[in-house]
């Protein structure tokens with residue numbers, strides 16, 4: 001059973017920021033929802049409420065960064081890159097300012113509907129020059145992404161998880177920039193997953209390899225830069241091809257980055273991109289949406305069948321029990 | 337439902353108990369939202385407290401809407417809009433047809449969706465059983481409405497995007513020579529976004545006096561009281577300086593809400609700032625101050641207190657309904673009597 005950690009960011013961020021006086025937090029009326037209410041109460045002089053006004057927020061972050069501060073913007077992912085994109089690009093990314101964008105509720109993890117679902121954020125942020133793009137996939141990464149972001153000379157966008165988060169990776173193995181986690185090594189299939197998809201992917205790769213399929217499974221936490229030699233190695237060794245799985249549209253995210261890498265390196269293999277197939281989604285539970293849009297373990301099994309051209313006798317029941325999160329679990333400050 | 341049919345389509349000036357009817361509907365909206373929040377073990381409750389009269393007055397008196405031909409029990413979710421989806425259905429149809437002389441309703445603060453659904457029930461546009469779908473997977477009755485949700489014409493859960501769209505609709509209607517007006521319901525948090533002010537600027541530049549905004553000024557947002565998050569006051573003079581006609585009213589006073597909509601247009605967009613109490617009708621909510629935005633029970637004891645408050649409200653509601661029924665009967669009898677009388681005298 002994986003350990004479930006409740007709201008790791010709350011205390012971890014407070015501890016982490018204690019000896020970093022230039023770290024400031026900017027909030028856009030989602031302080032509780034982004035797990036920084038206690039941070040605000042601990043460091044009231046370093047916390048700034050800018051109200052629900054994201055475009056202006058970007059400008060304030062830029063100004064503070066120009067004056068030597070390190071702003072950590074905390075709001076929902078979707079409100080970071082959609083409405084205030086021009087401000088983000090021209091006020092922050094162009095001058096390469098060290099602003100950290102903590103984007104909560106990425107993809108279909110939000111209880112809100114289409115307006116709250118950040119489904120093309122990785123794509124847009126990857127396309128933004130100077131931007132580093134990270135994604136957290138478990139509690140260890142939520143805790144250690146701060147060090148990674150802090151070490152970068154320039155803006156950093158992070159897909160952040162909140163609430164009850166599984167600990168998939170050992171606490172003493174922190175996230176490393178541009179360094180994939182090799183969860184399984186094999187020679188027939190390469191599977192690359194990011195964010196919440198990794199937990200889902202692990203369910204499928206377990207069962208598939210027990211049926212004799214030799215799989216490499218890499219967890220990706222850096223979307224940009226994307227040139228970790230381990231990734232190329234896994235792809236090159238995979239006889240049948242590659243599957244990517246992301247909580248994001250298949251255009252511009254992990255699947256696209258992988259395709260670019262494969263083409264540039266002349267790796268002529270097949271690639272199946274699991275993710276939102278160029279569609280907006282709608283409001284429903286995460287579990288329901290993962291099933292509806294094929295972001296679940298069984299979809300990975302089907303993709304493996306397609307690439308290997310062999311049927312696996314695997315049903316949904318064979319895939320380890322899905323970890324469901326109650327709509328109003330204790331770990332959530334607010335539903336939204 | 338049948339007893340409501342007399343007031344489905346807005347105005348009934350001659351009905352001497354219209355205000356009582358609106359108040360009764362507002363009370364029911366609050367109660368129904370409260371019920372669903374209890375069932376879901378949390379939710380957006382303060383929004384119902386503050387805006388119940390607003391919704392009731394808009395739907396029953398202020399707006400002129402035609403009857404809706406949409407199903408009382410909504411369809412399941414039928415996909416997002418796009419060329420490959422001929423089944424997409426716009427939730428604005430729940431507000432009746434788009435006819436030149438009829439008004440339009442643009443609902444902006446999407447997290448108020450449950451209040452809107454409850455209002456649609458009060459005016460017979462949605463069946464009470466339809467609300468069983470609320471916040472359930474695969475339905476359109478999302479917690480944060482989008483344009484497939486009943487009563488929702490535009491997708492505005494990314495707040496402060498509706499007013500500009502309403503401006504475009506109002507401009508289009510003027511170009512087509514339509515007399516119907518465009519009503520917009522907003523929350524006060526939306527006045528923090530720059531886009532709201534860009535919209536007001538354009539509405540007044542184009543003299544779009546066919547736009548009437550009703551704003552629920554409950555002085556609250558996610559993080560708590562707006563003055564602790566980002567001040568928007570003085571809202572009246574700010575809006576006036578942008579060229580708007582502004583009325584600051586008590587948002588629980590039905591007369592005060594109705595009056596501004598009855599004035600002749602004067603070339604300016606109209607803003608009715610409805611100052612409201614986000615705990616109205618459920619005083620227990622005051623224990624939760626300063627943060628009221630989303631109700632999530634701290635523990636079992638708090639949940640029990642809300643259960644009790646809900647039960648008490650239900651009981652009161654039964655009494656209120658009996659009283660209202662009596663009033664309606666008296667009125668009918670009186671009307672019969674007077675119409676008979678006029679016959680004999682004529």
Ligand SMILES: Cc1ncc(C[n+]2csc(CCOP(=O)(O)OP(=O)(O)O)c2C)c(N)n1
Pocket residue numbers: 028029030052079083383445447493494495496523524525526554555556557558628629
């Ligand atoms: C552009 C945008 N930014 C942030 C949010 C998140 N959000 C949802 S409701 C809300 C508060 C807005 O204020 P208001 O509607 O007045 O809150 P209420 O009175 O309902 O508490 C915020 C910040 C959003 N929906 N859209």
Ligand SMILES: [Mg+2]
Pocket residue numbers: 523524525552553554555556557
């Ligand atoms: Mg408000």
